[in-house]
Amino acid sequence: MKLAYMYATPEVAPARVTAIQGDAAACFARIRELGYDGVELLVRDPRAFDHALIERQLADAGLAMPAVCTGEVYGEDRLSLADPDPARRAETLDRMIAAMDLAVRFGAMVNVGRMRGRYMDGVERAQTEAWVTEGMQAAADARPETRIVLEPVNHQYANFLMGTAEAARFVRGLDRPNIGLMLDLAHITIEGEVHRESLAEAGDLFWHYHVCDSDRQAVGHGGWDIAAALNDLDATGYDGWITAEHFQVPDAQTAMEQSIRWLNRHYDKH
Template sequence: MRTAVTLSRVAESAAGPFVFHDPLAEGFKKAASAGFDDVELFFPGPDAVELDAVKALCDQHGLGVAAVGTGAGMVKHGLSLTDPDPAKRDAALEFIQAMIEFGGKLGAPAILGSMQGRWGGEVSRDQALGWLADALRLAGETAGRFGVPFIYEPLNRYESNLINHQAVGAKWIEAESLSNIVLLADLFHMNIEEVDLAQAILDGGRHIGHVHYADSNRQAMGFGHTDPAPIIAALNEVGYRGTISAEVFPLPDAETAARQTIQSIRQFLPGC
């Protein structure tokens, strides 16, 4: 498995659970210094940073790009795939497709989290899930052109009421025959929703394609009450070989959160 740490350049997410919020060059330097293999990038949009600048920093620091987030589409532009306004749904899909292409050129998948939206009011759950499935079909197809999957993240109930559990996500992917779509197993969201985190990993099985490694309080693993041992065992059991990424608050500071994360990962996965 590979290790990654989050680096956000979205001003609207300054208080969000990302380890580094530094200018890009400094963030890459800190990620490499902490011992991570990759960075997970969150940009305001696909044109926020020159692709060549990211590639140069990867080469300079020996880092890869594990994934790119699409959350700025929601926090910055107020877009979601389940908005009752069809024009906003179209704009949301356009934003996501552009982020898929940006990430794809770096060999990195894109993540759908907050931009999935929610159902309610004039939008029924079935209608919202139908729109979401249609969008994921297109997203999976676009990502496939770059040889990467598209990552769908089940969120906790306070952030979305669409799909909150790994097992439900896996069954939904199969029921909708969604191609090239994988699940993100975010341990913070799972701590809220799942009865047993290890069993949830087993339930997600082969559909899990990315992991956010966070403790129960969204701090670095070891600063809350999550036990990583059975989770790592479950990941090994399902044959997971993807990325373990730190999407956590920079507490008590970014460097400490980064060091704590990599220490925890190496404790339970000595080969990382």
Template structure:
């Protein structure tokens, strides 16, 4: 089991220089850091990867798609653009020295079309399945994130997201489950983890208010037990958004400071993760 934290905890903008954040993460004792590719392209990737490696940090990546790159679109040209955008993201992930890419990759964030959900899910699976060769060549695993109902209608539950991942036919594509989203959508998040089984390739944590795990009402020990039962030994990454008015997370509606200090929140989080998940792998 490896413990990481998303650089977005501190970032004001996705294109911010991550080097000072890497230094904080290493000092705090995390195994690695997760970096959004929304502000990282080919021109910066290798240098950023070296910055993390020089501090002994492993890296994992996340990204999201806009409507112009929708894998579910009925327009073949839009699907092709989605394929191109994700291909570049996979290649940038490799350039960073990371082996995992996850996030909003099956459908754009905030796009809803429930009347055509079945057809969209099929197109998403077909489009993502075409990434298998580049995933294999880059030695990268792709995780489709299950999002709550206010952010997606296509992958709102673990079951829906796993179905798309499995339908791709790629052994390199799985799911990302996130405690914040599961808290809204799953009657039993631990049961959702068990049902995901080997399809689970990435796991995010924050408490029910997107703050420090263990500070709210989410049952993390139950998730830890489920991870133990399915033999999950990958990343446990804290993805917290705690600063009000932060441009990088403006669309997440953080209207108040969830935690008084991001760095202290990270420190408390690592202590909790080691306590609860330390023997889960």
């Protein structure tokens, strides 16, 4: 199994995010030294940093880059494809396409989680769904060689496309071959879904996976049965990437070490 760790790119403000932050070259070197195979990039505005530089830094560290996560487009700037303001929807789409331009350098995917937006008071639900459909299809059509993965997001952070079955139906309705799903153990668990059933609901749309432990802790630091979840994952024949996405608690070094040690033990990697 290929294991990645989340890194927040330089334009993301210092914050309690589910990614390591700091000098890219130093972070990448440490991630590789610990035994991870890749780095997933958490971005806010992919136009704000040098794509060629980060590509060189990843290559120097011997790391792959499986996905670009757009969480802080919404988390920091509250931009989404469902914003009632057409200028803000257009800005969201511009950032999405910039993320796809970054991803194509690596053959990577682009995640759409909170950036899809929410149902809002005073806006018909059908209108919200239409805006998100339009934005997702526009991004897919603008860069058809790059895959997009929609992420079901639990009710603590979203009120739209929270469950796996609902998200799978939505993606199938988009009717674009480069749009699929990514699943996150945290969202599946918090929504009260049965993990193996969520994997089955996603079916052939399931392209990427995030893992953490309870309270968004490093793998093995919480109370969830991670082994059972990963056994479910293995039973599907999934051979893609698993990204450890969690808070850097008590600090980044300890969190990175804890997750890779647990995951390596589970997969008998040496």
